[in-house]
Amino acid sequence: MDVDDRHEKRGVREDAYTLSSGRGTVRFRHLLEHIQDAVVEFELVGGEPIVRGFNASFVETFGYDEEAVLGGSLNDLIVPSWLTEEATELDGRTDAGMVNYRVVRRQTADSLREFLYRGIPSADDDPFGFAIYTDLTDTRRKERRLEVLNRLLRHNLRNQVNVIAGYVELLEEQHENQHTMELLACLAEAAENLNGLTQEAGAIDRALSEPLPEEPRVDCVAMLERLVDRSREEFPHAVIRTQTPSGVHVAATERLEAVLAQLVENAILHNPAAEPRVWLEVHRVAGGDWVDVVVADDGPKIPVMEHETVTGDSPITATSHGAGLGLWLVRWTVQRFGGVLSFGTSDAGGNRVQLRLRRADGGS
Structure with missing residues (x-):
């Protein structure tokens, strides 16, 4: 059975998935049949959403027979009785031409589960709409x-x-x-x-x-300068040098300073030398969209298994999960800023920890 025949069998209106061309229609139907999210088309009849079409994932996710779905009330099928008022409100918004976006609880054939629900009204000002359900239960x-x-x-x-x-x-x-x-x-x-x-x-x-601002922006060079002054006071036996251009702004918040302080402290405390050395550097990456903030040292190397576990290059196991939470804090914070954490060897034979961060829009 080809895509068009399967589409017709499920009673979907011929114009429901029409794009700019006939070939586009086939591609769109193919997408709906194979997308993992459950998608159902309904018609509002007297305010009640009556199922007119659905994809394979809807049947797989909710576990109902196709015959029981098509032509029946979507609310009677998947909405728990105590949530009828919520479903009615959402249907009213759809009928008014508004898009719905909400986490909801819906009943499948064997359990109650949580979904991210997207309700999309028809663009033709008719009583039809689409409901898309992403299963969030396990997450x-x-x-x-x-x-x-x-x-x-x-x-x-x-x-x-x-x-x-x-x-x-x-x-x-x-x-x-x-x-x-x-x-x-x-x-x-x-x-x-x-x-x-x-x-x-x-x-x-x-x-x-902590929520991120819409456009995070911080001067990482000024941040490093503050950190160096503080670290020299706290660790007077250490030699801390910097190599930075003038002010460079990256897409991050002041949380970045705590991460860099963690790296500097680790570099000093884990170095048995009488005079541990640390280098802090900022480099603009070729192309201009990214900036590298580097903390390098001449101390003992971080075990390969440990930093590969943190970066995701090696799996977490009972014996391989990192010695502490410090490097995890670094990784997750950098990821939250949309950046990348990597490890290498410094020119002095120690560690080279690199935080690649996006350059802030309109920044240096």
Whole structure:
């Protein structure tokens, strides 16, 4: 059965998918038959959406027989009884020629699921319209679970770390045995590391949940200059040099400074040299649309498996997930700005971490 025959069998009006040419009509029908989103065409009869056509994904997603769908009420088929008022409101908007865009709950043959619903009225001022459903159920459930785990774990970890640190302090006051003191020092370090993880998790949560402005714009050169001044005060034993042009604006927010500070701090703290060296650079990429912000050092290399896991070049496994959250914070923040994170080797044999960011419109 070809596309046209299958289209006719499902009762879709011949002019429903008409484009600028007959061949375009066939291509459009072919697209609707193979697109993963569920698409249904309906006619508003007395305010009720009556199904006049649908694609294969609609049947697969909702699980109803074709015979039960065609010619029946779409609302009776997929709208739970307690959401009838919401569906009626959406149908009224469609009848008034307005496009609908909303997350809704709809019933399939075996369960209640969440969808991104797009309701599109006919352009011909007739009572027909299209409904497009993208299944969000699994994605939204995962998001909620992660949010709960993130908040609960951070809260409980922080509380337990405070308890551990308090008992360590008490024990240190009561014991003078050298071996015991060494064990307590290890315990205190572990508690501090746990506390650091909760702080990093909080930073990630803030970075990913904070809304971005419509046109983010920040002077990355001025940002680096502030960061260098602060880092030289905090780490006076380190040598920090810069190589930057005059003001360069990238499509980012002030969150970029926290990411760069994380990289600089890692480069210094993980370098056992008496005088660790760090280079901060800004380069305009040929073509003018992108800018590279680079943090390079002469310290020990980040393990290949660790940075490949963070960049997505290697899968996350039980033994390969990164040593901490710092590099994940860098990656997700850069991605949020529409940029790319990459790792390489510096001229001094250490790490070269590159943040490629879009140049801000109208910026230097």
